[in-house]
Amino acid sequence: LRDCIQATLSDWLSSAKTTNADFPNTLDCCIPEATDAISPEERDELKVSVKLFLCESGQSAIRDAVEIACQTLAVSQLDSVIIAPPGPVEGDNQTLAHLQPVWEELEALVRKQKIAAIGTSDLDKDLLEQLYNWAQVGDNLLSPSCDVIMKFCLISVF
Numbered sequence: 001l002r003d004c005i006q007a008t009l010s011d012w013l014s015s016a017k018t019t020n021a022d023f024p025n026t027l028d029c030c031i032p033e034a035t036d037a038i039s040p041e042e043r044d045e046l047k048v049s050v051k052l053f054l055c056e057s058g059q060s061a062i063r064d065a066v067e068i069a070c071q072t073l074a075v076s077q078l079d080s081v082i083i084a085p086p087g088p089v090e091g092d093n094q095t096l097a098h099l100q101p102v103w104e105e106l107e108a109l110v111r112k113q114k115i116a117a118i119g120t121s122d123l124d125k126d127l128l129e130q131l132y133n134w135a136q137v138g139d140n141l142l143s144p145s146c147d148v149i150m151k152f153c154l155i156s157v158f
Helices: 001-015 059-073 098-109 127-135
Strands: 049-054 079-085 115-120
Touching: 049 059, 059 079, 059 098, 079 098, 098 115, 098 127
Parallel strands: 049 079, 079 115
Antiparallel strands: none
């Protein structure tokens, strides 16, 4: 998904008549059709999961995304939130230090009962193990990465 979006935007920018400096740093994408709220009857039967594709390690972006999802769907809590961290910058490896601020915010949202379970995707085995050992919430991690086959489970606070 990230590669497709990057290729599309790169093609569009190369044909644009303005410079990159004329564009904002954030691209807001909205669905023009209204999204239906989940009724209390439906909520008992549905699990609400969100996957966040991160561009940077900003904690406020996590809070905002969770809040928007809850408001849009008229739910007080998301059943699970999975983060897909940005890929490493060329020549740089992704480290636990890159993930810690985001993960701390996810853990805070679990403690506030805005999220029931948290997980991650697209981490290599070593980084996944480091995050697992460092994390404060729960016992298990979710990481359905193509290059890493590990047990499939969620950090849960039940």
